[in-house]
Amino acid sequence: MARGTRPSTRPARRSGAPPRKKAKEKTGRRVEFSFLPGLEDVVRDELRSVVGDKPVTRVREDAVAATVAGPLHTLMALRTVVAPFLVLHADVPRPASFLDGSLFPQLVATVREAATADSRAVSHSFRIDAAGRDSAVYRRIAEQLAAATRMRHDPEEGTTLLRFRRSGAGWDVLVRLGNRPLSARAWRRAGYVAAANATVAAAMVRLSKPRPDDRVAALMCGSGTILVERLLAARARCAVGVDLAADAIAAARENLAGAGLTGRATLYTSDIADDDWAAAGPFDVLLSDPPWGDKIGDHAHNEELHTLLLRRAHDVAAPGARLVVLTHEIKIMGRCVAAAADLWQPVSEQRVFNKGHHPRIYVLRRR
Numbered sequence: 001m002a003r004g005t006r007p008s009t010r011p012a013r014r015s016g017a018p019p020r021k022k023a024k025e026k027t028g029r030r031v032e033f034s035f036l037p038g039l040e041d042v043v044r045d046e047l048r049s050v051v052g053d054k055p056v057t058r059v060r061e062d063a064v065a066a067t068v069a070g071p072l073h074t075l076m077a078l079r080t081v082v083a084p085f086l087v088l089h090a091d092v093p094r095p096a097s098f099l100d101g102s103l104f105p106q107l108v109a110t111v112r113e114a115a116t117a118d119s120r121a122v123s124h125s126f127r128i129d130a131a132g133r134d135s136a137v138y139r140r141i142a143e144q145l146a147a148a149t150r151m152r153h154d155p156e157e158g159t160t161l162l163r164f165r166r167s168g169a170g171w172d173v174l175v176r177l178g179n180r181p182l183s184a185r186a187w188r189r190a191g192y193v194a195a196a197n198a199t200v201a202a203a204m205v206r207l208s209k210p211r212p213d214d215r216v217a218a219l220m221c222g223s224g225t226i227l228v229e230r231l232l233a234a235r236a237r238c239a240v241g242v243d244l245a246a247d248a249i250a251a252a253r254e255n256l257a258g259a260g261l262t263g264r265a266t267l268y269t270s271d272i273a274d275d276d277w278a279a280a281g282p283f284d285v286l287l288s289d290p291p292w293g294d295k296i297g298d299h300a301h302n303e304e305l306h307t308l309l310l311r312r313a314h315d316v317a318a319p320g321a322r323l324v325v326l327t328h329e330i331k332i333m334g335r336c337v338a339a340a341a342d343l344w345q346p347v348s349e350q351r352v353f354n355k356g357h358h359p360r361i362y363v364l365r366r367r
Helices: 040-051 072-077 095-099 103-115 136-149 198-207 225-233 246-258 299-316 330-339
Strands: 029-034 057-060 063-068 083-090 125-129 160-167 170-176 215-219 238-243 266-269 283-288 317-327 344-351 360-366
Touching: 029 072, 040 063, 040 198, 083 095, 083 103, 095 103, 095 136, 095 170, 103 136, 103 160, 103 170, 125 136, 198 225, 198 317, 198 344, 198 360, 215 225, 215 299, 225 238, 225 246, 225 283, 238 246, 246 266, 283 299, 299 317, 299 330, 317 330, 330 360
Parallel strands: 125 160, 215 238, 215 283, 238 266, 283 317
Antiparallel strands: 029 063, 029 083, 057 063, 083 170, 160 170, 317 360, 344 360
16 A cells, blocks of 8 residues: 555445445426417527527427426526426326325425525415315315425415426426516516516517617617616617606616616607607617507507608618517508518517417518
8 A cells, every 4th residue: 555545444345246326416307487378489599598408398389398407596587488387297196195205305395496496585485276276185285385394375475386287197296486477577666557578578689689789779668678678688889768658768767777777778758750869879779569559559540650660760770770579460560561661671570479469579670
């Protein structure tokens, strides 16, 4: 034995003895990602940043699933996903089986992991969403979970959501990460009538292919949802938000502050036909969610409004600029885009399903 070398305290393996088994390495956790139907391609594109080349499987028209090997807190930064859920699957005949044997500790660990995924907003309560959630079986599951996790069972307002569903011959338990859906943005301090859904706004931003040297204009910006999402996605050389309604601009200012973006955008209480805001151009990216004519605006005048939007955006756009528009006025937008064929080249058109509305996202490039 060489001088200074300690003798091994590990017992030598006997000749002919089977090799020791290595502990199984964690291969990751199964996570299901819910989203608004119609946004699957955009969601898959964003998920590449967290799952890499691992396969992403379609579960339903509003959900995909993948194996995630990294820390779960990284999922809390996803922008186009409504909510991520940890999935615990068992080949068992009934939900009550999750209280048996080794399954219950796995369920407890899954709930705890989901509740603490966002260290800034740890969840201390849970609720169960399942057919027959008031039955004796689910009451027993809730009682034992509350005792094991020391989380409060609040059937109506619990912040960690558990869903039970059949899966083949067995059952799944889906546990939502964090204390609320990702779509409920923490930055939203000021609500506003007909405000854009934040995950749709994030999808619009991704479709605009943001770059840090972009000059950005949000036209008819409302309470600033799309503008906030654009500035959270990437820096911009300059950014402006324009809306004729003073209360909308006030809400946009409050929401920018809530996102920590004070001073990153200039807001104008102006008509898009005005010239004051245009001096910051020409713009590389223009984003707009014009009034749909139900809660805000007037359907009778929306063809005129959409025509103005396409013309005015072209006036202030840099060569090759991208214009992304969210609108429920499908027929009107179709006619307006066709009439503006010499100004804008259509790139893509995506239908989204959101609370009974079926708006479309139009991506156009300046000719």
